Amino acid sequence: MTWTQRLGAEHVRSSYHFNKRIVGSSQTPREGLFMIRALEQWFSAGPTRNFDHGAAAGSNSVMTGTEKVAVITGAGSGIGRHTAFALMREGYAVVLAGRGAERLRRTVEDMKGEKPAARVLAAVTDVTKPASVKALFDRIRGEFGRLDLLFNNAGVFRSGVPLEDVTFEDWNAVIGTNLTGAFLCTQEAFRIMKEQTPCGGRIINNGSVSAYVPRPFSAAYTASKHGITGLTKSTSLDGRPYDIACGQIDIGNAATDATERMKHGVPQANGTIAAEPTIDPADVARAIVYMASLPPDANVQFMTVMATKMPYIGRG
Ligand SMILES: NC(=O)c1ccc[n+]([C@@H]2O[C@H](COP(=O)([O-])OP(=O)(O)OC[C@H]3O[C@@H](n4cnc5c(N)ncnc54)[C@H](OP(=O)(O)O)[C@@H]3O)[C@@H](O)[C@H]2O)c1
Numbered sequence: 001m002t003w004t005q006r007l008g009a010e011h012v013r014s015s016y017h018f019n020k021r022i023v024g025s026s027q028t029p030r031e032g033l034f035m036i037r038a039l040e041q042w043f044s045a046g047p048t049r050n051f052d053h054g055a056a057a058g059s060n061s062v063m064t065g066t067e068k069v070a071v072i073t074g075a076g077s078g079i080g081r082h083t084a085f086a087l088m089r090e091g092y093a094v095v096l097a098g099r100g101a102e103r104l105r106r107t108v109e110d111m112k113g114e115k116p117a118a119r120v121l122a123a124v125t126d127v128t129k130p131a132s133v134k135a136l137f138d139r140i141r142g143e144f145g146r147l148d149l150l151f152n153n154a155g156v157f158r159s160g161v162p163l164e165d166v167t168f169e170d171w172n173a174v175i176g177t178n179l180t181g182a183f184l185c186t187q188e189a190f191r192i193m194k195e196q197t198p199c200g201g202r203i204i205n206n207g208s209v210s211a212y213v214p215r216p217f218s219a220a221y222t223a224s225k226h227g228i229t230g231l232t233k234s235t236s237l238d239g240r241p242y243d244i245a246c247g248q249i250d251i252g253n254a255a256t257d258a259t260e261r262m263k264h265g266v267p268q269a270n271g272t273i274a275a276e277p278t279i280d281p282a283d284v285a286r287a288i289v290y291m292a293s294l295p296p297d298a299n300v301q302f303m304t305v306m307a308t309k310m311p312y313i314g315r316g
Contacts, residue, residue, distance in 0.1 A: 067119060069144045070292070071095040071136070073127050073185060074154030076103030078256030079206065079281050083151060084120070085111060086285035087292065093119035093144065097136055098154065099126050127154045127181030128173075137188035146196045149292050150189040152182035152228075153206040157258050159218040160267070171220045178224035179231065186235055186246075193244050200243025200296055204288060205232045209252040209304065209312050216267045236301065245299040247291050252306025254281040268311065277307040 070087050074080040075096035084094050088111055096104050104122035111120050121143065125136045140147055155178045158170050182205055193201035207228045214222035228248065235246035253262055255278035265273040284305050291300045306312060 067091055067093045068148035069093045069095070069140065069146055070149035070151065071097060071123075071140060071147060071185075071189075072151040072153055073097045073125065073181065076100050076107050078258060079251065079254055079284055080151070080153040081107050082281040082285040083153065083288050085114070086282070086289045087149075088115060088118045088120065090289055090293070092149070093121075095121045095123055095136075095140055095143075097123050097125040097127070099124065127185060128176040130184055133181075133184040133188055137185075137192060141192055147189055147192045148201050150185055150201070150203045151206070151288065152185055152203065154178075154181055155206060155224075155258075157218075157221050159215060159221060161217055163217070163219045166220055174220035175224050175227070178221070179227040182228060183231055186231065190239070190242070190244065193239075194242045198243070200245075202292060202294075202296075202299075203235055203239070203244065203246040204291055205235075205246065205248045207232070207248045207250040207302075209250055209306055211248070211250055213312065216269060232302075236299070243296050245294075245296065247300045248302050249284070249288060249291065250302060250304045250306075251284055252304065252312050253278045253310045254284050254305075255279065256281055274311070276311065277309050279305070279307045 068091070070092045072080050072084050072087070072094065075084045075094075076098040080096075080098070084096055084107060087094050094111075096107055098104050101122070101124045104124065108120050108122045111118050121139075123136050123139055126132045137147075156174055158174055161170070186203055189201065189203055193199060205228050208221075208225040210218060210222045211225040211229045232246055232248040235244070239246055253259055253276055255262075259278055262276040262278050265275045268274050287303055287305045291303065294300065
């Protein structure tokens with residue numbers, strides 16, 4: 001049952017009890033029944049809100065009330081971009097967040113090229129900055145009045161540097177984006193999801209196979225992704241009273257700009273350099289759509305989607 005159906009059912013249920021009293025007190029049963037029908041129609045129509053399609057479209061439209069609202073961080077490229085398209089095809093209104101305005105604008109334009117009626121909004125955001133994250137979620141609250149799905153996807157990967165040479169700045173940049181950024185977005189999503197009616201929602205964190213096993217010379221990245229696993233578990237636990245589900249997708253070698261070097265050769269645990277197979281990010285996006293599609297009482301806690309023949313199982 002979608003949130004609007006749940007909302008409609010709740011309203012119809014409560015209006016039924018309310019209206020039973022109206023029927024009882026009205027002059028004629030016919031008048032009372034007419035009022036019940038009118039109220040049920042009004043409630044089952046769901047909320048209607050205005051929101052725009054982002055800088056690319058620049059126009060206002062009316063939300064149908066049947067759409068779920070999703071926000072994706074790092075939506076201008078790679079897995080985030082593929083997921084934005086996949087969720088749009090499932091009928092979601094999608095808010096695309098990221099630092100690069102031009103990347104976001106292009107993605108919105110391409111999405112609207114495929115589906116002109118798509119409800120998409122670009123929001124330039126730096127997830128490492130609390131004020132920027134707050135502005136993103138304030139905008140979501142203002143434009144849509146609710147949030148059904150947060151995909152914490154923004155991430156940076158810096159590797160190839162021996163642990164003792166990782167700079168303080170690089171360490172902080174990786175932890176700040178991959179872990180603190182996800183935490184800040186989760187906090188803001190909680191605030192909306194706890195308050196909305198019906199309350200609840202879903203948060204999907206983008207982990208990695210590095211949340212379990214490191215690559216050589218990847219201390220900051222590996223630490224950030226192990227941290228994400230802790231955040232996922234805490235979010236699941238602390239979200240439970242509010243019907244906020246949280247799951248984690250752990251990807252191995254999806255072909256994006258960030259993994260371009262896999263094709264040419266990357267350091268292995270045994271000291272060699274080897275090219276590794278990659279997979280289509282669209283297959284990762286399909287997994288995220290599946291996780292998002294579950295009803296509120298079901299959750300994929302962890303899911304690994306990886307290149308079948310990558311040297312992960314049996315590493316070391
Ligand atoms: N590809 C894989 O095989 C793989 C494997 C495991 C995990 N992952 C995870 O998947 C996620 C996406 O990676 P990808 O492969 O799709 O690489 P990508 O194309 O480089 O995507 C990363 C996105 O994060 C955004 N981003 C970076 N810093 C940000 C910040 N401070 N605020 C907001 N957005 C920021 C980037 O956009 P801007 O620069 O415009 O902000 C970019 O769109 C990452 O969390 C990564 O760790 C990927």
